[in-house]
Structures are given as structure tokens and as C-alpha cells.
Amino acid sequence: MSEYIAPIRDMQFVLHELVPLEQVTRLPGCEEMTSDLAEAVLEEAGKLAGGVLSPLNVTGDREGARWDNGQVFTASGWRAAYQQFVDGGWNALSCAPEHGGQGLPRLVSALVEEMWNGANLSFALCPMLTRGAIESIELCGSDSLKKTYLPKMVTGEWTGSMNLTEPQAGSDLAAVRTRAEPQGDGTYRIKGQKIFITYGEHDLTENIVHLVLARTPGAPEGVKGISLFVVPKFLVNPDESLGARNDVRCVSIEHKLGIHGSPTAVLAFGDGEGAIGWLVGEENRGLEYMFIMMNAARFSVGLEGIGLSERAYQRALAYAKGRVQGTAIGTKNRDKVAIIRHPDVRRMLMLMKSRTESMRALACLVAAAMDTASRHPDTERRAQSQAFVDLMIPVVKGWSTESSIEIASLGVQIHGGMGFIEETGAAQYLRDARITTIYEGTTGVQAADLIGRKIARDQGQAVLWVIEHMRDVERLLARTGLEQADDLAVISKALGAGITALEQAVAFIVSGYGCDVQKVSVGAVPFLELLESWRVAGRWPTQP
């Protein structure tokens, strides 16, 4: 069974050649992140990913998480691995220093996150969800909530879960029915059922902090009447010790196509007197808070696609080098050769590799822009970077995850008949990848967000700014191509045609969105894919 090897060299290439780390390290608060430190972080993370998390990936897939009378048990070895993860301080990597985090630039923590995902996606979901919950509390929680929950969530001693979905409320959160009754003492009693709650129940930590969307009495209908609550599994005493069990129970966990190691819970809130919850921020603004947090989560799911693709590639490459079958085509030599010598196997491997690298490059570009957007001293620069981030997050999410399914499927294909045998391991990546285009908003939801909120709303301003830069790259390629190599000229031409198509599509969206949104929306997903044609540019002339 081949284990995950963190692609540190490829990651360094991105940090030093494509998305200059030096620019990020000049940002306020990032000064300590030297190139050497970044390398050390990647090296250490790579060891944990490859040595500890990766071997547990198949264990999680085979054993799955187990439900027993309301309790959920993770697979063999997972508790110890989680403890090691927490002890190493990995959970706190990208959290804010004021709550005990290490405040690493997103550019670096994104690469580390890719490693967790590549090594063991089911495991990685737990800290990912915890970080989402941390961000919600950081962003809009009261000082008391922050003080009570953040320190232990940042270390990872407690985990977090995001409770949005209900049976009738999936993509459409306006339909949320869970109710929250104020008790007059600052607390609320929460009643309702939530489904598809990742790590909603587990045995990795002694407490779980649920972030729950619910409606207060008399709240407006639809999305404008949803509030966000903190509902801990165990109440927390004033002395920070754990108190009574809260009225939230795990009714069952799902039997899924993939990510078997990650428990997907059905949670019943308030089967008794009601689960005790605390409001986060203001009433009726829950969805707004959730959306800020969700953008971060969507970016993380994009990183899942990249990690899975890298892992699928590594396994397929190892197999292709070792599996001897047939002779080399076009030679007289009748010796059997490894299948990596066969042209179609090479084509598949190259496609897997090049797509994965381009997805990583794009994600890092966006991560660096996140750092700029949150830390740059210049207001305008921050705003422009944020616009770029907002525009590209649905693309990172949609494109990296759709690609991961294709890449994992190619990985199975390279294994031939062995790829279909579960013990081989290649099929797990395909099964795991299949969820990534669905959760945190389907590809269709990403594309609708892209054309509506990110393009039509600002009349295409952000995307036209990106297109302008694409044209620079096209010209640069054409010039260099003329002087040095034909290939670059060919790429420039293809890029040019892609940009023209993109411009036309943007014009169509901007002009049509207001008057015939149905018609424009039919092309949303193909448009999202088209926007990816700019990835061929590779190097971004100036960092956004």
C-alpha cells in the first residue's frame, strides 16, 4: 500500500516561482514567515501527513465510523492520530494569535491543508470544520463566547461542527425550520433536526461545539430570519470544566459512497427540554455570518480536490512504473515494459499531473490574495484583492473538485482491472472525491454565485480586471514565443481564443442577467469551466 508523500518540491516551486512568498512575507504580521520557516513547516507537516495520517486513510475507509446508541466511534488508530495532531500544534496553524493560534499566512497554511487532504481526507475534515466554527465565533461571537470556546477549539482539544442542512433545507437554507426559544437569561432552547453534519458526533475529543442555524420566534420568513447559535455537546462550567450533557443527540450516521472515516451525523436538538444555545452576533443575521465563513470553507474544499488529485496521481504513477505489461510500441524490442512506457498511460499521467499543478497554482494565488486582502496597509489594494478572492473562490471550489473526480477516475483507469478492486486503493479516492462537488455548495451553486454575486453584481468589473491581466500574459507569451519557441506562440494563440470567448461570455452575463436570468444561468457551469482557461497562463505578472 503506497503512502502519501507530500509534494514539497512542487509546492516550493509555487511559492518561489509562481506566487512569490516574499510578497506575502512583506505584509504586516507575516514578517516571521521566512522562506526557511515555510520550508520547515512544509517538511514537518509532510512527515505527519505521510507517516501518520496516510496509513490511517485506508483504515478509515474499511472500518468506517461506527454508531452505537448515540455514540460514534472513529476507526482504529484515529484517536491517537488526532491527539498527535493536536499535540503538534497543527490545529492552531492558521488561527489568530490572539486566541492562541500561530497566524500563518494563508498561502502557507493552504499548502499544509492540501497535505492533510491528500493524506487522509476523512481525517482532515475534522480540523477543517473546527476552523469554520472558530471563524464564526471569532468574527461575530461575544467576548464571553470567545473566551469560553476559542482557546480549546484553537488547540483542537474541542472540535466544531457546522449545522446548516435539514431534510427540506439543503442548498436552500431559507427553508431552515429549527427553532430557538429565548429563555430570558441570555440562553436559547434549540429544537430541530439537522442532517449531513460532518463530525457532528465522534470520540476524538471530549466536547464538540456545534454552530447551529435556527429561527427565533417571530423571525422573518426566508433567509432573513435565520440566526446562528453556539450549542456545545457538554455545557461548560464557569471554571472551564465540563458540565451537564446538552440536549443534542446523534440519531444515526450515514452510509456513504466515500469518506467512510468521517462520521456524517443526523443530530436531534431538543428531543427533551431543548438544547441550550447562545446567540452568535445579532438575531436574523445568521446566514450572512455563515456566508463569510462558507467562502473560507469553499476554498478549503477546493484544497480537498487538489490533495485528492495529488494522492491519486502518486498512486497511479507508482503503479505505472511497477506494472509490467506489453512491449514498447514502435520498437523491435519484444521485452515486456512497465506500462508507464505506453503512450496512453503517459497521456493520462501527464493530464493528472499538469491539472493538479495548475489547480495548486491557482489556489495559492487566491490564498496569497487572501493574505493581501486581510493584511495589506493600503485600503484600495485590500479591496481589490478581496474582489479577486471573492471572484475566484467559486472557481477554486468548482473546478478543483470537478477535476478531482476526473483525476481520481483516471487513476483507477491506469490501474486497469486492479483499479476496480477495492484492496488496490485507487477506487477510494474516486469515492472520496465524489462528495467534493456537492458539499459546501454544489458546482451549480458555485457557478450561480460566480455569475450572479461575483460578476453580474459588479457589472463584471472584477473579472474584467482579471481578463486584462490575462491579455498581458497572452502578449508576453506571443512575444517570447516569436523569439524563442514555437510552443509558446501556440499556447498564446489558444489562450487568446479562450480570453475572447471569456470576454464574450462575460458581456452576455452582464447584459443578460437582469433581463433573462434563466437563459444566462443555463451556461453558468460551462462558464465556470471557461474561466479556468486562464490557468494556462501559469505565471501571474503581478500578484493580485
Next chain:
Amino acid sequence: MSEYIAPIRDMQFVLHELVPLEQVTRLPGCEEMTSDLAEAVLEEAGKLAGGVLSPLNVTGDREGARWDNGQVFTASGWRAAYQQFVDGGWNALSCAPEHGGQGLPRLVSALVEEMWNGANLSFALCPMLTRGAIESIELCGSDSLKKTYLPKMVTGEWTGSMNLTEPQAGSDLAAVRTRAEPQGDGTYRIKGQKIFITYGEHDLTENIVHLVLARTPGAPEGVKGISLFVVPKFLVNPDESLGARNDVRCVSIEHKLGIHGSPTAVLAFGDGEGAIGWLVGEENRGLEYMFIMMNAARFSVGLEGIGLSERAYQRALAYAKGRVQGTAIGTKNRDKVAIIRHPDVRRMLMLMKSRTESMRALACLVAAAMDTASRHPDTERRAQSQAFVDLMIPVVKGWSTESSIEIASLGVQIHGGMGFIEETGAAQYLRDARITTIYEGTTGVQAADLIGRKIARDQGQAVLWVIEHMRDVERLLARTGLEQADDLAVISKALGAGITALEQAVAFIVSGYGCDVQKVSVGAVPFLELLESWRVAGRWPTQP
């Protein structure tokens, strides 16, 4: 749980509008196949598929086949269903009348086969493999072999299996090591291990007739030293009763990503004195016989892709009509609507539907050409039809199966989070579809066959003949488009560009195959996909 509904109306459309059934019924031996009879056959097959086989699809997936001490047990209800299948005469549908078959035109039996695949692929594999074994014996078996085995194989009382693969011999059958020692009495003793043997062991029938590739002593190395043998599970007495158990044992069955209902056996031949086998045809010509049979099997696997796609579409459509989520975009109406009203869901459904219909149309065109190739009185017409069949079989196989993965995956996507839950059923189609691009030759093997044996070998003659017809369609569309509808002109233009690309690619293959086969082969799979652009033509002006 929604059951399969045979798409009889769509099938009738193909028979009457695209690939005229009347032309096939004019062929010698097909006169009885009136339009009414074809309809009756489709109706009855549809009842069995939807009413009996479809409900067992999920049973097979969940229970799987079970191995116990050399015996293999199929899932609950499967034995009874198989008996019903045999009793109804369905196994004999496309077999030759001289051995008890009904000799239906391939055009009609292909549609029936699509139904079995759509209803329950794991089940359908059993008669599919039996038919392959029947064809091998029919084609080159001695009269004695035919007399002993064919009658009961044609009815389905006995099944057949195809034993090609060994651990070191997958796509490369030159590496087969199983040995066959002549005993001087007309029999051989077979020793060796075969893997990935579909229905190599099961409890559906009392006997199984294995067709086995093996080497005789002193046979040439490589593909020119492989012979084909009949090795029954139980020897057959002169009075046609079953005799001694032969020395072939099922060592284990595989734990697979999909088609759980279909046992995939590891068979040990000759752990004792050697399994008794009989030579089929002449020594050292086994691979040649296998290839004739394999072309038929590849076409059948193409039909698997079509059946699965239809099934995935039906389930996704039903879900999209029933699942209420969100409001209609672009209207003021805030009522919740079924998700089929959302543009991106419609786009996915239309893609699934249109691709499935076009795959079916192409497969039927090829099936009709098979009928012409085997029955037309005119030699030249037969040869031309056969050339068309040979050219298109890798395309039907490669394209329909690759598409089926994509379509089944879209089916999961339409279900959102529910698609990832195994109980929903959509994920099974994706898991099942994933094998179809691998077995009976991977897509890479299909594409290599296409550009090598089917295009380079005849200098592109067959494909250029097809291209000529494509140009006719392009012109027809352009003319009609000018007169009646813009859309047709647009399609004509796109088709024209596709044909031009195809012509260029064919010229590249024909000129490059001899001198730089590596370079040409890298593009083989993309070329196979390109050849499919002609599917937009829809209607074939004259039947090949």
C-alpha cells in the same frame, strides 16, 4: 426506490426514424421481424427488465455474491430470476436457429440487451458472457463440441465464461502461461490460474462451460502460441447427463468497487491432475478466435454504458421532479419549486438524456450494419458494412462507457447530498459504470485498436467513407438551416469544423503511424472522442 422503465418510445424512435428497421427486415433470415413483432419483443423484455431484474439490482449490490469454500452464491432472488429469464427464452434471443436460438436481428437484440443492462448490469453480465462462449464454439468448435454444449448454453441451462486474464497477462495476452498437455485421447489437461473471471463460479446453473486460453507444449512464444479450450465445470456423459467434477476450483472472488452482484472469480485449473479440456478449432489460433468473439463482447459493453446511462437518467429525472428546493430564479414568485425548474439541473438532465440517446442511435446503426454484414446477399455490401462495424466498435465501446461514467456521475450530482448516500441508489450506477471502460479492453486499448487496426491498416479508407457521409449531413443541415431554422445552420457549422478536425487527424494518423507510432498513439483516445463528433449528425442518410 425507483425501478427501471424500458425506454420503449425512444427505442421505437431509433428503429423507425434513425436506423430503419425495414431495411433490416428485408435481409435474408430477418423477414419475420416485422415492426409489430419488434414492438412486442421490446414490450415483453421491458416487463421482465423493469419488473423482475430491476428490483434485484440493489439486492445484488448490497448482498453481493458470496464465496464459501469454493462455492459461490448469488444474492437473494437471483436464482429464481435467472430461471425466469431462461424459461422465457430470453437467453436464446440472438443465438443461431440451428442451435435452438431465435436468430433475432442484432438491431433488435441490442435494444433488448440494453434493457437487461439498464435494469441490472450485474445480472446481465451472465448471459452476455454465455453468448460470448456460445459464439466461440459456434465459430470454430468441432461438431462434437457443438452438439455437447451448444443446446444447453443457448437455452441458458448452462452458462459460459471467458478465461483470458492471468495475473501477469491483462491487456497483454501474449503473456498467458496456462498450459495444456495433450493426453493422446483428444483431450488436454489444463493447468494454470485465471483471474477476473466474470461468473467463473455461481449457483445459477448446474454446469458452467469455461472457454480458456492456454499454451500447448512447444507452442510459439507470444500471441501466436495460444490455443482455446473448452473446460466444463462438470464433465458431460455421452447420454448428456453430468459426470465427474472437473479439476477447476474457484479460489476466491474479488471485493470490487461495483457490480457486486456479479461474481468475479479467481479460478485454479489443475491443482490436481489437471482440468480436462477440449481444443476449440486449431492449435495456436486461440487469440484470433478470441478476437472475433471479443469484438462482439466489446459492442455489448458499449450497450452496458447505454443501459446504465438510461437508468441513471431515469432516477435523476424522478428525483429532480420530486425534490422541492429553492424558488424559481428570475421570477417574483417565492413558492418553492421542484429542482427540475433550476437551470443547471435542467442542463445536467438534458446532457444525460441527449448523450444517452445519441449513444443508442450510434449503437443501433452499428447493430444494423452487423445484420447487413452477416446477411446481405451482396458481397461488396457485406464487406463495406463489416468495415464500418469494425471501425465503429471501439468507438461504441470507448465512447459509450466513458460517457456512462460521466452520466452516472451527473446523476449523483443532481441528487445533491442524497446522491452520496448509498441508500439513495444513484451512487451504485457510478460504481457499476466504472468497470465498463476497463474490461474487454480499456479505452486506451480501444483507441489503439481504432487508430492501428481500423484506420492506419487500411490507410483510412473506412473512416474516409464515413467522413464523406458526414459531409453530406453537414450540407443537408446547412441547406435546411438556411431555409428553415438558424439552429440547424449553427449545428452544421460546428459539425463542419468537427469534420475538418477529424480529416486532419486521420491524415496525421495515416501518415504518421508507420514512422512515429508513439507520437500518433498519444492522441489515440482524444481521437476516439473526436470521431464521436459525427454523432451530432443524428440521422444517417443511407444505412451502412
